[in-house]
Amino acid sequence: MEDTTATLATELDGLLAMARELEERVDGDQGAPGAARELCAELAASVDRAVRLAGSGPRGGNAGGRARVNGQHRGGRKAGAVRAQVRVASMQDLGSLDDGLSWRKYGQKDILGAPYPRAYFRCTHRHSQGCQATKQVQRAAADPLLFDVVYHGAHTCAQATAVLVGTDQQPPASLGQEQQQQQSSPAEASEGMQWPAEPFTPPSFPSSPAGCYTPGNSWCQLAGNYGYAAGGGLGADMDFDELFWNM
DNA sequence: AGTATTTGACCGGA
């Protein structure tokens, strides 16, 4: 086990280094998309190896241009929730917030002290399969491109099971594609929602296809998408604060 | 026609 842990640490370390470099390049030099893609591919491979080394993999994995995992307890969320921060690379990249699972928006609330409303989602299969998973998405006040995503409950639907299995076998791309049939594309979905230029609401999270999707300045989809990939979609910058799975 | 989203109302907890 120690061997695996050490290797995993090395991989993740390299991942972080590459991610940072990638971020700098993309942010600072838009004239180097090629290099960015190259790094992105390496990043994907590295993360994929790390994921496999991690065995079953943590639920609440991530896939995005930059992955950052910390164990900070940042206030107030009750156990049983998985909290993640997802950064999109651009306003056109909102589809990146997809996590490979199908969610249905059931509410939206203005939160006291928050400049942006919070959106509430539940599993599409809640009624048909009794899946109790829900998630809340709220845009960070400080960073308009940063979304706080909080997952509640465990996915018990067939789709989630398939995604979990896919951790070892294949990315949940197939799932996303299935959903594509009844849901519009990520970009379209994002546009379709009420997203005013300034204070817009969190996006709905339609399933999106995996793959290296770089319409503008978005990041690459990583190869390994964890079962409960919180915002594991394209171009997402994940920042997991807490991982509680004692449900 | 079926499904998803929007939005105001309702309910429970602090």
Added chain:
DNA sequence: TCCGGTCAAATACT
């Protein structure tokens, strides 16, 4: 009483 979370009817979209 206030606030966060959910419900459900109306509406929009495919």
